[in-house]
Amino acid sequence: MKFPSFCGTTPVRVLVVLVLLLQSAIIGRAQDSIVCPSCSQTMPGKFHFCGNCGTSLDGVAHMDGPMPAAAPATAPKKDSLISFYGHPLEFGGKPEHKPGSALSDKVLPLAPETPRPPPLLEIGQNPFLGSGTISPGFTLPTGAVWQPVFLLYGTARSAFQVFDNGIQQNTEWVSRLDLFGNLYLTPTERILVGIRPLDRKGEYTGYRYFPNPDTLDAFNGNIRTLFFEGDFGELFPNLDPDDRYSLDYGFAVGRQPLSFQNGIMISDDAVDAVGITRSSLFVLGASAVRTTALFAWNELNGNNNAPENSSAKLFGLFIAADYPKTTLDLDVAYVNDRKNDGLYVGFGATQRIFGLINSTFRVNSSFALADESEAVSNGTLLFGQLSTTLPHGKDIAYVNAFWGIDNYASADRGPDAGGPLGQTGILFAAQGLGNYGAPLGNRANSAIGAALGFQKFIGGTDRQLVLEVGSRTNTRTPQFFAQSESTSIAAAARYQMKLNAHSVFIADVFVAFPEERDTSYGIRVELLLKF
Numbered sequence: 001m002k003f004p005s006f007c008g009t010t011p012v013r014v015l016v017v018l019v020l021l022l023q024s025a026i027i028g029r030a031q032d033s034i035v036c037p038s039c040s041q042t043m044p045g046k047f048h049f050c051g052n053c054g055t056s057l058d059g060v061a062h063m064d065g066p067m068p069a070a071a072p073a074t075a076p077k078k079d080s081l082i083s084f085y086g087h088p089l090e091f092g093g094k095p096e097h098k099p100g101s102a103l104s105d106k107v108l109p110l111a112p113e114t115p116r117p118p119p120l121l122e123i124g125q126n127p128f129l130g131s132g133t134i135s136p137g138f139t140l141p142t143g144a145v146w147q148p149v150f151l152l153y154g155t156a157r158s159a160f161q162v163f164d165n166g167i168q169q170n171t172e173w174v175s176r177l178d179l180f181g182n183l184y185l186t187p188t189e190r191i192l193v194g195i196r197p198l199d200r201k202g203e204y205t206g207y208r209y210f211p212n213p214d215t216l217d218a219f220n221g222n223i224r225t226l227f228f229e230g231d232f233g234e235l236f237p238n239l240d241p242d243d244r245y246s247l248d249y250g251f252a253v254g255r256q257p258l259s260f261q262n263g264i265m266i267s268d269d270a271v272d273a274v275g276i277t278r279s280s281l282f283v284l285g286a287s288a289v290r291t292t293a294l295f296a297w298n299e300l301n302g303n304n305n306a307p308e309n310s311s312a313k314l315f316g317l318f319i320a321a322d323y324p325k326t327t328l329d330l331d332v333a334y335v336n337d338r339k340n341d342g343l344y345v346g347f348g349a350t351q352r353i354f355g356l357i358n359s360t361f362r363v364n365s366s367f368a369l370a371d372e373s374e375a376v377s378n379g380t381l382l383f384g385q386l387s388t389t390l391p392h393g394k395d396i397a398y399v400n401a402f403w404g405i406d407n408y409a410s411a412d413r414g415p416d417a418g419g420p421l422g423q424t425g426i427l428f429a430a431q432g433l434g435n436y437g438a439p440l441g442n443r444a445n446s447a448i449g450a451a452l453g454f455q456k457f458i459g460g461t462d463r464q465l466v467l468e469v470g471s472r473t474n475t476r477t478p479q480f481f482a483q484s485e486s487t488s489i490a491a492a493a494r495y496q497m498k499l500n501a502h503s504v505f506i507a508d509v510f511v512a513f514p515e516e517r518d519t520s521y522g523i524r525v526e527l528l529l530k531f
Contacts (some may be wrong), residue, residue, distance in 0.1 A: 032045075039417075079340035088269035093519060117501045124149030128184070143238035146185045154179040154531060159506075160434045161524030166517030174206035174216065180225065188234045202305070204434050227254025230465035250277040255299065255368040256448045258412070259329050260318055261346040263382065264364050264424055268414040272298035286328075293317055294333075296412075302375035303366075303409035305417060312337040314411060317351030326351035328347075329362075333411045335376070341369040342376055344411040353386075361383040363422070366409040379408035381420060381444045396455040400424045404444035407478065419443040425451030427470040427492050427510065436524055438468055439490045439510045445478035462498040467491075489517040504528045 009305040061237035116129055120447045125135035126147050137147030180194040198205040203218040233240065240247050260266040273296035281289040296314040316333040329348040336343060346364040353359050356449040362383040370378045382405070387398035402421055408478040410420050418430025419442035428451065440449065449472030456465045471489040490512035497505045503528060 016107070016472075025036075033097065062069070069432070085402075092389060107387050111443075119151045119153045121152035122149070123308075124184075137168045142236045143191075143237050143241070144186065145191075152180070152181045153182070156529040156531070157433055157526060159274065159431075159433055159436075159524050159525075160525035161431075161522070163433060163436045163522040163524075164520055165437060166514050166520040169210060170435045171209040172206055172216070172434050173209070174204040176204060176433050185230075186234060189230035191228050192225055193223065193254075196224045197221065199416075206434070211423070216272075219522070221254065223255070225255055227252050227256040229253075229256075250279065251275065258294075258296070259331075260327065261348055261364055262360070263360060263417070264362060264381065264420045264423070265331055265333060265344055265346045265410055266316075266412045267410065267417040267420075267422075268299070268301060268412050269414065269416065269417075270299050271314075283415035283527050284321055284429060286323055289321045290317065291317070291319050295391045300335070300412050302335075303377070303411075303413055304374040304397055305415050306375065312340070316411075326390045335411055339370065340373060340375040342411065343367040343369060344408065344409075351444075356388055358385075358387045364408060366411075368409075374411070377408035377409045379404065379446075381408040383421075383423070385423065394457045394461065397453070398455070399450065399452045400452035401448075402444060404446060404475075408444045421449075424449070425453055425468050425492075426466060426494055426508070427451055427468055427490050433526070436522060438523065439492060439512045439520065440488055441486075443478070446476045447472050447474050447478070449473065464496050466492070466494040466496075486517065488512050488520070490520075502530050504530075 111410055113131065115159045116127070119128070122128065123149070126137075127147050128149060128151055132146065135147055137145050139145050151433045157177075158173070158175045162169065162171045164170075175198050176196065177198045178196055180192060183191040185191070197219060200218045200220045200222065205217060205218045206216045208214050208216055229250070231248055231250050233243075233246075233248040236247070237450070239245075241412045251274070255270055255272050257267075257269040258266050258271050258273065266280040267285045274293050277292040278292045279288070279291060281291065283289055294314070294316040296316075298314040300314055302312070313335060316331065316334070318331045319329070321328045321330075329346070329350075331344075331346040333344040333345070344364070344366050346362065348360065348362040350358075350360045361382075361523055363380065364383070365380040365531065366377065368378050372375075374377060382403040383400075384402075385398070386398055400423065400453065402424055408420065413419070416430060418438060421442040421444055422429040422438070424442075428438050428442045428449075430438055430442060442450075451468055451470035452454045453466060453468035456467075457463070457467060469489075469491045473487040490510055492508065492510035495507045499505055505525075507523075507525050509523045514520055
């Protein structure tokens with residue numbers, strides 16, 4: 001026999017063993033003994049299970065008695081789909097009980113504290129992710145307690161890359177630097193300022209080898225990020241000391257990055273905007289609902305990644321709701337422009353299928369309220385993502401697909417954000433560095449396509465290899481972006497390797513076969529530094 005389910009804890013098992021031993025002593029029956037094959041503990045011969053680890057003792061030889069009859073042979077159980085992933089569960093059935101092994105009596109010391117990589121500059125008494133005594137800070141008249149800490153950190157990227165789209169080759173060495181100063185006032189309030197001194201409006205500092213060799217100069221001192229974010233209830237706790245009136249409204253104001261519908265509807269790293277968010281709303285039958293109202297008045301670029309349009313204004317309402325088995329997103333945005341007014345609606349659902357497959361499905365539509373153009377047009381984009389972690393490891397397989405009906409347009413896209421299909425895979429993604437384009441393009445104009453990929457982790461997670469194949473075909477001649485979005489198939493590989501706690505080496509290669517152009521190919525190597 002095995003332990004029943006109510007005997008799952010160690011104290012209960014010990015109690016069961018003591019009761020059986022006491023019963024044996026009272027009855028006075030002589031009995032042989034048996035040694036558990038899992039933990040080597042000696043048990044009375046009458047036991048059918050190990051009192052120490054729960055292992056079945058049926059079929060194990062007794063030390064002072066005859067071998068019990070062997071259990072009748074049974075047909076091997078067929079693996080189900082879920083058992084392939086390491087969970088022996090038949091559809092509609094219950095998981096098999098597998099007794100665990102005994103706990104070791106060996107005393108293990110606490111693991112040593114992992115050294116914290118220091119930022120470029122840190123000022124304050126409470127180091128970020130540090131250990132030790134927490135400084136009490138100071139109290140404002142509003143009742144808020146501030147514990148200021150200033151961090152200087154950033155990311156540097158430098159790449160040599162060759163990209164040939166079948167019409168023209170481009171060979172260049174380009175660099176990008178994202179430098180941020182983060183003043184933490186509390187865990188919910190901060191001021192963030194950021195500059196990108198090596199690139200400006202989609203141009204990057206470096207050297208162009210082909211065509212027309214020349215130095216590339218995009219040096220600038222423009223502030224690309226400057227915003228304050230916080231929580232109203234945390235800034236003014238004296239207004240509601242007993243927390244009765246739900247004053248916890250998050251907000252952010254200033255030049256800030258925006259991304260909605262996973263970058264399909266909006267993807268821009270520098271927009272002048274103000275947003276107010278209310279979290280933990282218990283409505284619509286959800287466990288939590290988050291709602292954000294947004295107004296943006298400057299640095300908007302439209303769907304065509306054009307330089308900022310100072311006349312455009314964006315109004316948005318973005319809702320996310322958590323349910324037991326899915327998370328739903330409903331986003332609506334309206335862009336008011338003198339020539340390019342547009343309405344944008346997006347719906348998304350993210351969930352796990354059978355507890356094994358990560359899935360996301362999105363439907364986004366755009367409506368031009370005046371004449372259509374590259375900045376705003378009519379269309380719908382259907383998008384789906386499936387991925388799963390393969391059994392007995394961390395490797396990931398994924399398949400992503402899209403269907404662009406007519407000429408879907410995003411509400412806003414930054415100069416280096418590319419088109420709305422970047423989440424399809426590395427064959428569709430913009431690099432955000434130089435003129436290395438997406439091998440299969442990333443516009444969603446009258447096209448259908450997919451990518452199938454495999455991510456292999458090598459030696460832990462410090463090295464990884466991504467292999468991907470993909471294709472796209474036009475359902476009709478696109479009205480916009482037709483030259484760069486032709487029917488094509490392609491294959492790509494990416495290798496990433498951690499060099500140390502601050503640096504990563506990246507190598508990309510691809511080949512594509514466009515229907516209306518010569519073979520397209522590309523290769524690039526990049527050094528990424530985080531500090």
